[in-house]
Amino acid sequence: MDKNNAAKLFQAVKQDQILKERLKAATNPEAFIQVANLAGYNFTVEELETELSKLSAEELAAIINPGVGPRLHIVPR
Template structure:
């Protein structure tokens, strides 16, 4: 299930600083989702937003500023 994938990504990013750094380098939400998929996490922007509570406008800044990443 996609929600489990989002939760797994957050846990993994918290435990793995290198993963967190890589994903934080994403220039936008779509790139972030694509980078996550390349690393085996399968979810959509909508599913990610639902799990994290962030709107697209809120994540237009640096992804590294998002709590948990």
């Protein structure tokens, strides 16, 4: 398993609106990972959490709510 798959997923989400919408519809980390697996990105919940912790508040906001300016009040989980 490529440990950078979670990071690659976040890069792909910036380009792929359909993938982004599918991931946003996931209601928990396991569902998120299942959607990612179907798109060819295989990683664990721990790897997902590690990559999320590396993102700045602005980067996370861009993935979750693109088109809206940086939101400094959003704190990554």
